[in-house]
Amino acid sequence: MSAFDEAMDKVCQSPDRFRVEFQPDVRKFRVPGFPYNILYRLVGREVEVLVVAPHRRRPGYWLGRL
Template identity: 50%
Template structure:
């Protein structure tokens, strides 16, 4: 099993890193580390996230107001959003069709 980000989720991740980097290099590094920790956890326990939609799960990124929203496909975990807690709930739902 592997992890793949759809393009718009990659952009969200990059924007979050850039936001933290503009404020603190250490915070940006810590954010990246916590995202990698979540990825490792997902590879080990893909169903650990809370079911938020029929084909989507959500897992909180420790120490940061973000969740990884993902779906489980046959051979990969597809991240559809790096969702900030202040965003409208479910804004990412139309992306679920983009996972293939």
């Protein structure tokens, strides 16, 4: 949980820093030391977390849920 908290702190401090990986405007941050990505988008000035996805298991399974 502390790794996730630290990752979210980085995302919230500079959400524009990370590149758009999927449309519409979905950005990805890889959680250091763990096999998970945080996928999020900006809604106004807020960060909306869409999914915390594993790197290997069923990649992209969540795309249909956007």
